[in-house]
Each structure stands twice: as C-alpha cells, then as structure tokens.
Amino acid sequence: MAFKEIALNMGPQHPSTHGVLRLKLAVDNEVVLRLEPVLGYLHRGMEKLWENLTYTQIVPLTDRLDYLAALSSNLGFVLAVEKLAGIEIPKRGQVLRVVLAEL
Amino acid sequence: MPDNLADAPRLEDVLRVLEGRFPEAVAGRDFAKGELTIRVRTESLTDVLRFLQAEQGFAALQDMIGLDRGPETAAGSKRFAVLYQVYRPADRLRLRVAVETEESEALPSAVSIWKSADWAEREIFDMFGLRFSGHPGLKRIYLDEAFEGHPLRKDFPLGGRGDGF
Numbered sequence: 001m002a003f004k005e006i007a008l009n010m011g012p013q014h015p016s017t018h019g020v021l022r023l024k025l026a027v028d029n030e031v032v033l034r035l036e037p038v039l040g041y042l043h044r045g046m047e048k049l050w051e052n053l054t055y056t057q058i059v060p061l062t063d064r065l066d067y068l069a070a071l072s073s074n075l076g077f078v079l080a081v082e083k084l085a086g087i088e089i090p091k092r093g094q095v096l097r098v099v100l101a102e103l
Numbered sequence: 104m105p106d107n108l109a110d111a112p113r114l115e116d117v118l119r120v121l122e123g124r125f126p127e128a129v130a131g132r133d134f135a136k137g138e139l140t141i142r143v144r145t146e147s148l149t150d151v152l153r154f155l156q157a158e159q160g161f162a163a164l165q166d167m168i169g170l171d172r173g174p175e176t177a178a179g180s181k182r183f184a185v186l187y188q189v190y191r192p193a194d195r196l197r198l199r200v201a202v203e204t205e206e207s208e209a210l211p212s213a214v215s216i217w218k219s220a221d222w223a224e225r226e227i228f229d230m231f232g233l234r235f236s237g238h239p240g241l242k243r244i245y246l247d248e249a250f251e252g253h254p255l256r257k258d259f260p261l262g263g264r265g266d267g268f
Contacts, residue, residue, distance in 0.1 A: 040245030040247075043245035045254060048259070049261075051261060052261050083104065083136055
C-alpha cells in the first residue's frame with residue numbers, strides 16, 4: 001500500500017483508555033509515526049480547592065485522585081500531615097492501614 | 104525523623120560534595136524531619152542539577168513543585184520558588200533543590216537533564232505562569248489553551264471567576 005500519512009484523533013472518549021485522554025496521532029496505515037498526548041480533561045483543581053480546607057476535610061477528596069486505589073491516596077495524604085504535625089497514631093491504626101493498603 | 108543534619112550522614116555528604124564542587128552555588132539549606140532542601144542560585148541551577156544527575160546518581164526527577172508567596176512578598180525577596188524533588192535509587196535517597204524566581208525571569212529548563220522535567224515544567228507554567236528557557240514546547244498541560252491566568256497563584260480567586268471555565 002502506498003505511503004499516506006493521516007492525522008488521527010484518538011479520544012478524548014475512547015473505550016481503550018480508562019479516563020479521558022486524547023492522543024493526536026500521525027499514522028501511516030497501521031504504523032504510528034508521531035504521537036502527542038493531550039491531557040487535563042479530568043483536572044479538577046484539587047490543590048486550589050485544598051487551600052481553603054482543613055486537613056480532615058481534605059481526606060475524602062484524596063479518594064478521588066485514583067479510583068482504583070482510593071485508600072492508598074488517603075494514606076499518602078495523612079502520612080504527610082502526620083509528619084508535618086508530629087503525630088504518631090496507635091499501633092492498631094498502623095496495622096489497619098497496612099491491611100487496607102495491601103488489599 | 105531527625106531535625107539535625109548531622110543525623111543524616113548521607114544527605115550531609117551530598118551537601119558537602121556539592122559545596123566543594125560549586126562554592127558559589129549554595130544559597131542556604133533547610134533540614135527538617137529528615138528532609139534536606141538545598142537552596143541554590145539561579146546562575147548555578149543547571150550545573151548543580153546536572154552534577155546531581157550525572158555524578159551523584161540522582162537518576163530520577165520525581166516531581167517539580169511551584170511555590171507562590173503571594174503578591175505582597177517583601178521587597179528584596181522573590182515571590183516564586185521552584186523545587187526539584189530528586190531521587191537516588193542506589194540508596195533510596197531523596198533530596199530537594201530549591202531556586203527562587205520571579206515571573207519576569209525564565210529559569211533554565213531541566214529537560215536536557217531529566218526527561219520527566221518536560222511535563223513538570225509545563226505544569227508549573229500552566230499553574231504559576233513561570234517560564235523555562237530551552238523547553239522544547241512550553242504550553243499549558245491541564246488547562247484549556249484559552250484559559251487566562253494561572254490558578255495556583257495566591258491572588259487567583261478561590262471560588263473561580265465565573266467566566267465559563
């Protein structure tokens with residue numbers, strides 16, 4: 001087949017991408033020559049939102065950072081706050097966290 | 104979590120080597136809770152980052168963080184700062200390099216040192232409006248190209264501007 005470069009937009013909505021992601025492709029038949037990802041469709045400005053919330057108000061929002069590992073995002077956030085504030089949590093809480101993060 | 108740099112010998116070593124190699128580069132250091140931040144001067148930034156990557160084993164630039172102290176920053180000090188979070192896989196050592204800057208200045212891009220700086224610098228450009236000279240394609244990464252302003256600046260309204268975005 002003769003060479004013919006085609007510009008193709010894949011996404012932002014596409015069944016093979018989990019979220020929304022647009023790929024600007026330059027293709028020659030089945031071969032991808034160049035690819036430029038366009039992202040930000042799920043950017044919700046959380047950092048700005050968090051500027052005006054208390055630490056505990058932020059915890060449920062960290063769930064939404066990664067819907068496949070909500071608890072891991074909780075954990076990352078609370079560990080940072082605890083380090084900042086010098087808080088040590090009870091042993092039972094530490095164990096529960098390990099269990100939840102491993103599941 | 105030590106608050107004294109003497110209790111973190113590996114980080115102390117990096118700082119000593121850096122100060123020996125670039126006596127003029129280091130403007131200060133902050134050490135708290137086991138984390139070291141080395142403040143460097145803009146002129147030395149590229150040399151310091153390249154040295155850390157090429158000769159000190161800091162193979163990964165994990166993140167770049169923008170910082171805005173707000174429009175009322177005291178005269179004589181700079182309003183913005185950019186922090187480079189670097190990582191040495193060999194002994195799992197983390198280090199922060201900080202540089203102060205202004206909107207009117209362009210920092211040298213770190214893309215030629217770590218490829219991961221590409222998107223990180225675009226994010227800081229998007230959110231804070233800071234520019235990086237030598238970046239291969241500095242444009243907004245998350246927000247729409249038609250968006251005006253830089254939302255992580257302290258003077259950007261928290262409730263938005265009601266302009267359709």
